[in-house]
Every structure is written in C-alpha cells, then in structure tokens.
Amino acid sequence: MQPKPTALLRDSRALAVLAVPLILTQLAQVALTTTDTVMMGLLSTTDLAAGGLAVVIFNQLRTMGVGLVTSVGNQIAAASAHAQSTENEPDRDGAKRYAAEEQVRGIVRASLALATLAGVVGSILMLLIGQCLTWLGQEADVVNRAQTMLLALAPGLIPCLWFQAIRQFTVGMRSPQALLQITIASVAVNAGLNWALIHGTWGLPELGLPGIGVATTLVYLLSFLALYLSAKKDPVLAPMLSLNITKADRAVVRRLIGLGVPIAATYGSEAGFFSVTALMVGSFGGAALAAHTAVNQLVYIVFQIAVGLSHAASINVSRELALGRIEVAQRIKNTALACAATVMATVAVLYLTLPHLVLRPFLDPNAAADEKAVHIAAQLLFVIAVLQFFDCAQNIGVGLLRGLDDTRSGFRITLIGYWLVGLPTACLLGYAVRLHTLGIWLGLLTGLATTAVLLLRRYAAGLSTLTSKKEAPVAR
Structure with missing residues (x-):
C-alpha cells in the first residue's frame, strides 16, 4: 500500500520530528571521523x-557494542506508550506512573551494565586484532602505524558505549535534542585536540597519528x-x-542481551x-587502501541519514504497534524509504558531477603521491552512487524489524x-575477473x-502476520 501524497507529507512531518534531530546528530558525529x-x-x-585500517577495526567492535544496547530505545518507547495508553485510568497515589518510571530506570541500569561489559571486552579484542594484522597481507609500515593508533583508540570504546546507552x-523518551548540541560541540573539541596532539601545540606532546586516537578517546569521555x-x-x-549498575536487574539484562545479541550480530x-x-583492498597496495578509506568515509557520511531514519522509524513502529495501529506501521516503512530515496538521488548527482571536489578533503588530485589513489577513488564514486540506495534501504529494514521486536x-x-x-x-570480480x-x-x-530486498520482504510478512492475528475471530 503506497501512501497518498497528502498522507505521505503528513507522515513525513511526523517522522521528521524524531528523525531530523537524529540525522543531524549522526552527521555531526560522523564529522568526528571525517575530521580524523x-x-x-x-x-x-x-x-x-x-589510520583507516585502525578505524575499520575500531568501528567493527564499536558497531557491535552499539548493537547490544540499540534495543533499549525500543523497549523504553514501548513502556512509555503503554503508560500513555492508561493515562485516563485511575492512578491512586501515582502508583502507575511510579511503576512506569521504575521500569524505564531498570532498563537504563541494565543497558549501562551491558555497555560496560561490552566496552571492556571490545577494547581487549581490538588490541589482539591489531597484533594479527601482519598475517592478513597488509604492508608492514601500515601495520606498525595502525597498531599504535589502535592502542590509543581502545580505551575510548567504554565511554563511547556509555554514551550510546x-x-x-x-x-x-523522544527527547533527543541535547544530542545534537553535544555532538556539534564535540566536533570542535575533537578538531582542536587532533591538531594539538598531532603537532604538539599548547604544551601537549607531539604524537603524530596516535594523537588522533587519543583525541577520539577523550572526546567520547567528554561527550x-x-x-x-x-x-x-x-x-x-x-x-x-x-x-548504579550494581543494582541492575539480571532478568532485564538477560532480556536486553536476548534482543541485543542478534542486533549486534547483524551490525x-x-x-x-x-x-x-577493506583487508581485501589492502592486498592491492597502499594507494588502493587510501582510495578505499576516502570513498568509504563518503559512504559513511551519507549512511548517517539512513541511521537517523532507521532509528526514528523503528521507535515509531514500536509505539504504533504498542497502541495496536498496524496500518500506521506499514505507512512508516513507505515514508522512510521515500525520504531516503530523495536524499540519495541528490547526493548521487553530486558524486557524478563533481568527483574531484568530493574527494578533495581526503586526496589531492594535483599531488603526484595521490594520483593513483585519486584515479581509483574516482572510479568508485560511480559504484557508490548506486550502492548508497541499497545501503540506506537495508539499514531502514533492520530498524523496522527491530520495531517488531524481530x-x-x-x-x-x-x-x-x-x-x-x-x-x-567481491572475490570473483576482484581477483578472478581482476577488477581489483x-x-x-x-x-x-x-x-x-540482496540484503535490502530480503529485509523489507520480511518486514511486510511480519506485519501481515500481525494483521491476521488482529483480524482472527476470538474463540468463545
């Protein structure tokens, strides 16, 4: 069912109330890694x-840690929706309101306990993976520098996951406004710390590449x-x-783990x-990996729009299903995809018409040392102009399924x-066909x-199942 233009506009405004602050926050957050x-x-x-190789490893573990606590937003949204649906019922001495607050408080404690555990384990794994890079076909100089960067990044994973919780x-709780202000401020702080720790200004030590990792860790803590x-x-x-994570309810922690592990595995x-x-591209040399890093960062920037839409759609689906409005949950999918397609088409035009301008922040087209990397990256822009549509759709699909608690x-x-x-x-085209x-x-x-198509089909099937159950006659 496709929404009519007036319904699409109305639904888009409703989605934007939550999505726009989240998208702007995501874009501000990605400005941190872009600056790096x-x-x-x-x-x-x-x-x-x-640095790109180290960030790939950090993001791998950070993303999985974030996945562990991502269901927290849905659980809190559903709890608050249930509380809202009983507002007109008698509530002696505020007992129902207190019970709802206590339920949310228990979820928050459990999420912070889970974030702490994930942060400690992830930091250790990050350092261990760094020691194995020489076995994965990467250039020795690249590996040595990546290891120093990982050592600086590892402690930052713990406050990063606390922030996410x-x-x-x-x-x-539908109150994300402070996120944007804090993230924008962190961009400026990150840029200043990067410069100071790389070059040793303001009395700080000159650390070079590891200084970027130290700055990132400090920014996560301050955020x-x-x-x-x-x-x-x-x-x-x-x-x-x-x-107070020592008071975290084990049953709530287990429930969050049950929901979070599949999300972490998906992410x-x-x-x-x-x-x-990225490791496969690294086997083609440093220039190829540098081009991959630059283009991957562009994909990552645009992906934040999908993340904001995905989270907003997911939260709204949880609320609407808690209130029994299945048809609205279907419209949320269509609205999110339509909004995403509009933005992706605009960005694709920019990639295809101004490739050197898009790549200029990362690679210098006039520098001889960057010439090969620029040539490779310019080719990849044609691919990502199409790729980002599916990347956005699959992320929205994951969020929609999360709204179903699936x-x-x-x-x-x-x-x-x-x-x-x-x-x-990728193996066939990269190595056998030699497209590198x-x-x-x-x-x-x-x-x-492939993933996008399958996820959206699964969401449609899930809504159909809920509709059938709702319409089934009640046995007497």
Missing part, C-alpha cells in the same frame, strides 16, 4: 591507509559526561536515570563485511546477503542490494 580522516591524509598517504534512553549531565537536568528524564555482520573487503531475522538475512552473495561476488578494488565494491553493492 582528513587529518590522517594531511600527515601522509601511509598514515591515511594505517544514555542516547538510546533519551531517544526512547558521555555532557549527555549524562544534560539528562540529569531534565525534570522528566532525571528521575529515571541511574548510573557486526555488515561492519565485518566492510572490514573484510531482531533475529535481520541477522539471518545479513548472513545471506553479505556473506553468501556479496563476499563471493572496483570489483570489491561491486561485490559490496550486490550484497547490500
């Missing part, structure tokens, strides 16, 4: 390749503290925000797909799309397209 990538490129092509709490203090000042959010499957292809189907589908279709295609980096990205495109 630009400054890596200013150091040298080798530093860009090494509090973020899901604010999003679930968490700022978001926590902001939430504590909010009279609605403050009563439900507790950092990890996608991130792992990109990580493996977190397992997404993981199974990504295994098929990424690993059984995308990766073999271009072939790897064509494999990425194929995997994302």
